[in-house]
Amino acid sequence: MMEKALKLMFFGAPGAGKGTQAEIAAKKYAIPTISTGAILREAVAAKTELGKLAAGYMESGALVPDDVIVGIVRDRLAEDDCKGGFILDGFPRTLAQAEAFDETGIGLSMVIDIEVEDERIITRMSGRRVCPKCGETYHTVYNPSADNVHCTKCGAELTIRKDDDPEVVKRRLTTYHNDTEPLREYYEKKGILRVVHGQEKLEDTTALTTAVIEEYLHGNQ
Numbered sequence: 001m002m003e004k005a006l007k008l009m010f011f012g013a014p015g016a017g018k019g020t021q022a023e024i025a026a027k028k029y030a031i032p033t034i035s036t037g038a039i040l041r042e043a044v045a046a047k048t049e050l051g052k053l054a055a056g057y058m059e060s061g062a063l064v065p066d067d068v069i070v071g072i073v074r075d076r077l078a079e080d081d082c083k084g085g086f087i088l089d090g091f092p093r094t095l096a097q098a099e100a101f102d103e104t105g106i107g108l109s110m111v112i113d114i115e116v117e118d119e120r121i122i123t124r125m126s127g128r129r130v131c132p133k134c135g136e137t138y139h140t141v142y143n144p145s146a147d148n149v150h151c152t153k154c155g156a157e158l159t160i161r162k163d164d165d166p167e168v169v170k171r172r173l174t175t176y177h178n179d180t181e182p183l184r185e186y187y188e189k190k191g192i193l194r195v196v197h198g199q200e201k202l203e204d205t206t207a208l209t210t211a212v213i214e215e216y217l218h219g220n221q
Contacts, residue, residue, distance in 0.1 A: 004109065004216070004217055005083065005084055005085045005109070006029055006031055006084070006085030006086075006109055006213065006216070006217065007085050007086055007106070007107060007108045007109040008022075008025065008031075008085070008086070008087045008088070008108065008109060008110060008111075008112060008213075009087070009088040009091075009092075009108055009110075009111045009112070010022040010025075010087065010088075010089070010111075010112050010114065011111050011112065011113045011114070011183065011184065011187075011193075012113060012114035012115065012116070012198075013116065013118070013121055013173055013176045013177075014121070014125075014169070014172045014173065014176060015116070015121040015124050015125045015169070016114045016115070016116040016121060016198055017114055017116070017198055017202070017205060018112075018114045019089070020202065021112070021114060021196075021205060021206065021209045022087050022089060024206055024209075025087060025209065025210075025213065026087050028210070029085065029213070030084070031082075031084055031085040031086050031087060032081050032082060032086055032087070033086070033087045033089050034073065034076055034077065034082070034086050034087065034088055034089060034091075035089040035090055036069065036072075036073065036088075036089065036090040036091040037090060039072055039073065039076045040054055040064065040069070040072055042076075043072045043075075044058070048072075048075070050068055050071045050072050050075065051072070053068050054068050054069075054072065066094070066096050066097050066100050067100060069091070069097065070097065070100045070101055070104065073088075073091055073101065074101075074104045074106065077106055085109070088108075092183065093179075093180060093183075094179065094180070094183070095182055095183060095186055098183055098186055098187075108187075108192055109192070109216055110192045110193070110194050110212070110213075110216055111183075111187040111192055111193050111194070112194050112196055112209060112212060112213075113184060113193055113194065113195045113196065114196050114198050114205070114209075115195055115196065115197050115198060116197075116198035118170075118173050120198075121169065121173065122166055122169050122170065122173075123141065124139075124142075125163075125164045125169045126160075126164055126165065126166040126169055127139045127140040127141050127142070128160065128161065128164045129145070129148075129158035129159065129160060130158065130159055130160070130161060131151035131153070131154060131156050131158055131159075132156060132157075132158075132159050133151065133154050133156035134151060134153055134154045134156070136151055136152075136153050136154075138151075138152075138158060145158060194212040196208045196209050196212060
């Protein structure tokens with residue numbers, strides 16, 4: 001039994017590895033990952049009051065307003081499985097959402113910022129290759145196939161996903177820096193931001209991430 005509820009948000013650029021670290025932390029500490037997209041779909045399917053409201057916006061092609069999203073997140077976090085903590089995935093995305101979430105009084109234990117330089121992210125993502133036949137994944141630098149052209153398992157020619165095209169990755173990073181990164185300063189001012197520098201090896205990043213969580217759980221904070 002943990003002494004403190006572990007209410008986390010993982011933060012970082014596309015390709016920084018925040019999703020992987022969130023998944024590892026969720027398993028290690030037995031707390032649910034709350035995906036905004038998933039709970040929005042669940043609320044719509046269950047036809048809750050907020051779900052019906054969200055459905056109206058979605059059906060018309062409009063963005064679901066922040067107050068509706070915050071309300072759906074608030075209701076989900078009130079469920080029993082979140083009593084010991086949770087990990088937010090994909091929320092908040094903007095300063096307005098962060099401020100509205102703070103007004104619910106739920107609060108966050110810490111925001112973990114997985115930092116990786118843009119050039120490393122471009123190398124990571126643009127080097128990914130996928131086999132269109134069997135689905136096996138490779139990386140030209142970190143996990144190449146036998147000849148870096150064909151799938152080692154079935155021999156099909158490897159492809160690159162559109163999202164992994166270097167120019168697409170650069171545009172996604174620009175959007176992140178412009179729109180989402182201001183949240184970093186917001187949480188830094190609140191004193192709950194913890195920076196983890198992403199390492200080449202997954203297990204090394206995991207060790208650093210676990211260390212900041214353990215410091216919160218067992219330290220004098």
